[in-house]
Amino acid sequence: MSKTAAEVIIEVFESAGVKHFYGVIGDTLNYVSDAISKSSIEWVHVRHEEVGAFAAGADSFLSGTLAGCAGSCGPGSLHLINGVYEAHRSRIPLLVIASQIDTMSLGTDMPQEIDFSKVYSDCSVFCEQLHNAEQARHLAVRACQAAISKQGPAVIILPVDLSKAIVKDEIAYSVHFPKPIRRPNDAELKEAANIIAAGKKIGIYAGAGSEGAHDLLIDLAKKLKAPIAHTSRAKDFVEYANPYNVGMTGLLGVHSGFHMMNECDTLILLGADFAWGQFYPKHAKIIQIDREGARVGKRHPITLGLEGDVIPSLEALLPMLTEHSDDSFLKECLEERKKTETTLAGEESPGDGSVIHPQYLTNLINQYADEDAILTGDVGSAMVWVLRHFQTNGKRRSLISLRNGSMANAMPMALGAKKAFPNRQVISLSGDGGLAMLMGDLLTIDQENLPIKIVVLNNSSLNFVELEMKTEGLLNSFTDLKNPNFSKIAEAVGIKGFEATKTADLEQTVKEFLAYPGAALLDVHTNRYELIMPPDITEKNVAGMVTYGMKALLSGRAKDVEGLMKDPMHTLKKLL
Ligand SMILES: Cc1ncc(C[n+]2csc(CCOP(=O)(O)OP(=O)(O)O)c2C)c(N)n1
Numbered sequence: 001m002s003k004t005a006a007e008v009i010i011e012v013f014e015s016a017g018v019k020h021f022y023g024v025i026g027d028t029l030n031y032v033s034d035a036i037s038k039s040s041i042e043w044v045h046v047r048h049e050e051v052g053a054f055a056a057g058a059d060s061f062l063s064g065t066l067a068g069c070a071g072s073c074g075p076g077s078l079h080l081i082n083g084v085y086e087a088h089r090s091r092i093p094l095l096v097i098a099s100q101i102d103t104m105s106l107g108t109d110m111p112q113e114i115d116f117s118k119v120y121s122d123c124s125v126f127c128e129q130l131h132n133a134e135q136a137r138h139l140a141v142r143a144c145q146a147a148i149s150k151q152g153p154a155v156i157i158l159p160v161d162l163s164k165a166i167v168k169d170e171i172a173y174s175v176h177f178p179k180p181i182r183r184p185n186d187a188e189l190k191e192a193a194n195i196i197a198a199g200k201k202i203g204i205y206a207g208a209g210s211e212g213a214h215d216l217l218i219d220l221a222k223k224l225k226a227p228i229a230h231t232s233r234a235k236d237f238v239e240y241a242n243p244y245n246v247g248m249t250g251l252l253g254v255h256s257g258f259h260m261m262n263e264c265d266t267l268i269l270l271g272a273d274f275a276w277g278q279f280y281p282k283h284a285k286i287i288q289i290d291r292e293g294a295r296v297g298k299r300h301p302i303t304l305g306l307e308g309d310v311i312p313s314l315e316a317l318l319p320m321l322t323e324h325s326d327d328s329f330l331k332e333c334l335e336e337r338k339k340t341e342t343t344l345a346g347e348e349s350p351g352d353g354s355v356i357h358p359q360y361l362t363n364l365i366n367q368y369a370d371e372d373a374i375l376t377g378d379v380g381s382a383m384v385w386v387l388r389h390f391q392t393n394g395k396r397r398s399l400i401s402l403r404n405g406s407m408a409n410a411m412p413m414a415l416g417a418k419k420a421f422p423n424r425q426v427i428s429l430s431g432d433g434g435l436a437m438l439m440g441d442l443l444t445i446d447q448e449n450l451p452i453k454i455v456v457l458n459n460s461s462l463n464f465v466e467l468e469m470k471t472e473g474l475l476n477s478f479t480d481l482k483n484p485n486f487s488k489i490a491e492a493v494g495i496k497g498f499e500a501t502k503t504a505d506l507e508q509t510v511k512e513f514l515a516y517p518g519a520a521l522l523d524v525h526t527n528r529y530e531l532i533m534p535p536d537i538t539e540k541n542v543a544g545m546v547t548y549g550m551k552a553l554l555s556g557r558a559k560d561v562e563g564l565m566k567d568p569m570h571t572l573k574k575l576l
């Protein structure tokens with residue numbers, strides 16, 4: 001049977017396990033969509049390609065099965081870009097078809113002509129154009145192989161004339177799934193063990209590379225009497241059922257994680273590529289193990305850099321370690337953890353009821369969400385609440401645009417998560433700015449029958465940025481959002497709408513909303529003046545807020561300062 005190059009590419013993707021492709025069809029993509037329509041791969045018809053790329057990334061990341069996205073030539077494939085960056089920065093395997101105008105017109109400044117090799121070279125692990133239709137299988141296999149092995153987006157630039165060409169497809173290239181065991185050699189591990197043996201205040205800092213290593217981390221902590229801090233991306237893998245956990249450091253972190261990192265004299269960094277050097281310990285000996293040797297010592301000077309995956313590295317290291325008996329540092333850090341927990345619990349309380357605190361809302365979601373729920377959070381204040389107030393348990397997942405830091409990620413990621421796990425509860429904690437940015441894809445929820453739950457943190461502002469401005473001592477500017485009634489918008493597009501304006505009703509509303517059998521949106525009018533406290537309050541933070549307060553008063557914006565003092569006990573508890 002004769003096949004087009006597009007059909008061959010799709011056949012290869014099927015053989016690599018691809019189940020979903022997301023995008024918007026059109027002109028140069030028509031032979032690809034035709035091939036998909038005849039295959040076992042499902043096309044998910046989104047309204048904006050960026051949403052498609054975000055969703056495909058979330059699908060691939062959570063399911064561990066390759067997913068893809070595609071766009072028509074020119075602006076169609078250009079729209080994918082932010083979601084492709086997301087996958088690239090988060091090291092998520094992803095297939096991308098950027099369809100292209102026909103080869104006869106390439107290089108002639110045709111309408112919609114874009115040099116995608118330039119556009120995608122910075123955000124992919126593979127980016128090649130099909131130059132001859134007979135290359136189709138070879139190219140598709142190389143793309144899959146690169147996505148799987150280099151963990152990132154692989155882009156195929158596909159000119160339309162080649163996509164529809166009939167090919168012989170005679171050479172049997174195929175996709176492979178290597179599962180190497182990577183670990184440092186014994187001499188290197190011995191060196192690590194010697195450094196650790198000399199440590200008195202040993203800490204463990206676990207990153208996203210620790211996925212699947214939960215029990216080994218606990219064994220390590222137990223043997224070394226070492227507290228465990230973790231990066232934000234490692235939350236799901238490290239936090240639960242972990243008596244050694246002291247939480248995250250960094251600006252989004254908590255006091256106990258920050259304290260441990262500051263005070264340890266020996267730090268074992270495992271699969272962690274935490275970017276902010278100022279949060280690493282100043283004088284500790286640091287041993288770093290990372291699956292990519294190029295990442296060791298990248299963020300901060302270290303004592304010993306080793307290459308390996310966390311699981312086999314720990315399996316080999318653990319028997320070489322001598323048990324530590326001094327647990328004073330662990331006890332000290334766990335004391336700090338208790339204090340942090342008390343602070344967090346205080347923030348989660350409903351307060352005096354005058355305003356809805358977003359931490360209280362997140363805590364309610366935490367209480368009533370399913371045991372294996374997936375929660376996505378928008379960049380903005382939502383990400384902080386998800387990281388601090390949503391508890392994982394080994395089954396739940398949380399997903400945020402942490403490395404790309406993009407607004408509007410949560411709802412698109414929720415779409416992908418729901419495709420990957422149709423039977424799990426998927427909740428998006430969206431900003432009002434974030435949701436509005438890609439709001440057209442609320443239509444996808446109904447059209448594609450994706451019963452997700454969207455909570456809107458309606459604080460009528462680009463709040464995270466507003467806070468950034470205030471802590472710098474600036475008067476906030478251009479942060480106001482004049483919002484629509486989000487629940488009515490939801491109703492208009494076939495999604496059940498809920499609204500919450502009062503603390504007293506919130507618990508009942510959250511319960512009803514989460515229990516609703518179909519897609520639903522809950523618009524919650526949260527406190528615009530909520531402070532997000534860093535793990536350690538510096539004089540600079542306080543000085544910034546004071547300067548802001550003075551400026552606001554002097555420029556006649558007294559109401560804004562009054563806002564800060566709504567529910568004063570809640571605010572004071574955070575500052576003291
Ligand atoms: C695409 C994009 N545009 C702008 C920014 C800068 N930025 C970061 S957070 C934020 C505000 C987000 O507002 P909203 O979604 O309403 O969340 P809030 O902080 O108010 O809860 C902005 C503008 C960004 N990170 N990404």
Ligand SMILES: [Mg+2]
Nearest residue numbers: 432433461463
């Ligand atoms: Mg907002």
